[in-house]
Amino acid sequence: MKIINCPLNGPRNSSEFVHGGELRQMPDPNRCTDKAWADYVFYSDNQIGVMTEWWLHAPSGYWFIAERHTGSDEIMRTYDPSEIFTQRVEFTEKEECSPSEEVKA
Amino acid sequence: MPFSLLKYGLNKDYPFEQNADLPAPSALKSHYDVVIIGGGGHGVATAYYLAKYHGITNVAVLEKGYLGGGNTARNTAVIRSNYLTSEGVKFYSESVKLFQGLSNEFDFNIMYSRRGQLTLAHSDAAVRGFRQRTEVNKHFGGKTELIDPQQIRELVPTLNMNPADQPVLAGLWHIDGATARHDAVAWGYAKGATQRGVELHQLTEVTGINTENGKVSSVETNRGKVNCGCVVQAVAGMSSVVAAMAGIRMPITTYPLQAMVTQPVKPFLDPLVSSPALHCYVQQTGRGELVFGGGSDPYPLYGTRSTMDLKESLLAHAVELFPFMANMRLMRQWAGLTDMTSDYSPIMGLSPVENYYLDAGWGTWGFKSTPICGKTMAELVATGKVPELIEPFAMSRFDTFRQVNEMGATAASH
Ligand SMILES: Cc1cc2nc3c(=O)[nH]c(=O)nc-3n(C[C@H](O)[C@H](O)[C@H](O)COP(=O)(O)OP(=O)(O)OC[C@H]3O[C@@H](n4cnc5c(N)ncnc54)[C@H](O)[C@@H]3O)c2cc1C
Numbered sequence: 001m002k003i004i005n006c007p008l009n010g011p012r013n014s015s016e017f018v019h020g021g022e023l024r025q026m027p028d029p030n031r032c033t034d035k036a037w038a039d040y041v042f043y044s045d046n047q048i049g050v051m052t053e054w055w056l057h058a059p060s061g062y063w064f065i066a067e068r069h070t071g072s073d074e075i076m077r078t079y080d081p082s083e084i085f086t087q088r089v090e091f092t093e094k095e096e097c098s099p100s101e102e103v104k105a
Numbered sequence: 106m107p108f109s110l111l112k113y114g115l116n117k118d119y120p121f122e123q124n125a126d127l128p129a130p131s132a133l134k135s136h137y138d139v140v141i142i143g144g145g146g147h148g149v150a151t152a153y154y155l156a157k158y159h160g161i162t163n164v165a166v167l168e169k170g171y172l173g174g175g176n177t178a179r180n181t182a183v184i185r186s187n188y189l190t191s192e193g194v195k196f197y198s199e200s201v202k203l204f205q206g207l208s209n210e211f212d213f214n215i216m217y218s219r220r221g222q223l224t225l226a227h228s229d230a231a232v233r234g235f236r237q238r239t240e241v242n243k244h245f246g247g248k249t250e251l252i253d254p255q256q257i258r259e260l261v262p263t264l265n266m267n268p269a270d271q272p273v274l275a276g277l278w279h280i281d282g283a284t285a286r287h288d289a290v291a292w293g294y295a296k297g298a299t300q301r302g303v304e305l306h307q308l309t310e311v312t313g314i315n316t317e318n319g320k321v322s323s324v325e326t327n328r329g330k331v332n333c334g335c336v337v338q339a340v341a342g343m344s345s346v347v348a349a350m351a352g353i354r355m356p357i358t359t360y361p362l363q364a365m366v367t368q369p370v371k372p373f374l375d376p377l378v379s380s381p382a383l384h385c386y387v388q389q390t391g392r393g394e395l396v397f398g399g400g401s402d403p404y405p406l407y408g409t410r411s412t413m414d415l416k417e418s419l420l421a422h423a424v425e426l427f428p429f430m431a432n433m434r435l436m437r438q439w440a441g442l443t444d445m446t447s448d449y450s451p452i453m454g455l456s457p458v459e460n461y462y463l464d465a466g467w468g469t470w471g472f473k474s475t476p477i478c479g480k481t482m483a484e485l486v487a488t489g490k491v492p493e494l495i496e497p498f499a500m501s502r503f504d505t506f507r508q509v510n511e512m513g514a515t516a517a518s519h
Contacts, residue, residue, distance in 0.1 A: 038503050
């Protein structure tokens, strides 16, 4: 069994962890184009090399970030997301449609 | 020693050159009308139909390893068309039909064997799903029925009807389900293609793709640069890596998929048996071995190592289905790289680069589609028009949120 070093719980069996996908900038869902949103949800780099990824330690519900080589499966580093996310991410409100548009709809 | 054998041994003309399956390796030319990246089943099938139906023979298939050494050699060779969506069923049914005629067409035995495939339902939700699949399949001319536990017992008397405390409630009996010798499919297509003038270059890796004004002009290889009229990419687990050389980003994540095989025993299991709930499918090959496979690895990786975790879980489930398997010995275990899409349907057709065509996203289910992929990709290259059968599988479906969801019909990954 492979061991993964959880920043919160220390070394644990890999079966306790869930892969959460590549770390990437989330576009503002209320302002971005459909294409940009599709790119964010479906597309990925998926290359061979060291990737920065989200991982979840399922039993404790704790999300963290890992730098992992996708060819050798070696995990270089795991750390708390606060290293990258120093500020709260705020999204704009969904734009209300104007009354005239509503009538048409 | 029999005299006739001695005669052959001393005969200068033997082995006969014209009987050689593949021509001897040649130098790479500086230009081909069509360059096909990947010498798996899909690549050589495309080359074959280009030559056979469209008279296009200035074609090179570039393969970094050896012919059919990728997933074509690693899959468990389940052939079926009992999918869920009308797009899927139409497409895979065409492939099953082509498979049935391949041995005759190649004059080479691909050992196609129609056994029927039985998928087990262990929950009411699964039974409902099976009902829908039965109707969709029948609508498109397929032979699929919903059968009850008594009929299942008659078909597979050795099956445990209560595996892992999940009673078998019903079965999706797909009479068209079949298997074939996977290597022979690649060899048959390669032989047919090279006889018609196509060049197959093994040990030739594409390392770069050059574009000019949004069109591919040439590819770089470990044996030098090759100019080309257009490119077809058919590299299975390397889809994202090769596409990135052409500046294309894909909606794909690459996971290892493992399978294993036991020692041969007397024939006892005719149908291919699959339990999506137990993530396990089992079948007996023509040589008597039991081949079985299951779910993908839990996270993405470009590695074909075997893992203890998978062995443990897969064996546990296989033994639940057929308890006497606990006494059998494993011969081999292996893995392949599968390029998974989020809707479990392939990515075929045009790409953002004008003369660069994609045959990708074949994940864990692309052996069965080898003939129809070759045929439709060849038509696309020859005519420049996307054949109707593969229109729904365009990569652009992700940009417009029009996925073709086959996840349920692919649950035990094959
Ligand atoms: C364990 C397992 C079980 C499976 N079971 C089934 C099943 O039961 N039924 C089913 O339908 N499907 C199954 N599949 C899926 C099926 O194997 C694949 O979808 C199918 O073989 C893909 O065919 P292909 O010709 O596209 O790929 P491949 O046969 O993998 O050919 C691609 C080729 O491209 C080459 N290549 C890659 N990069 C380069 C480069 N840069 N330059 C040159 N060449 C390159 C590779 O060496 C490879 O030979 C299974 C897969 C696995 C791994």
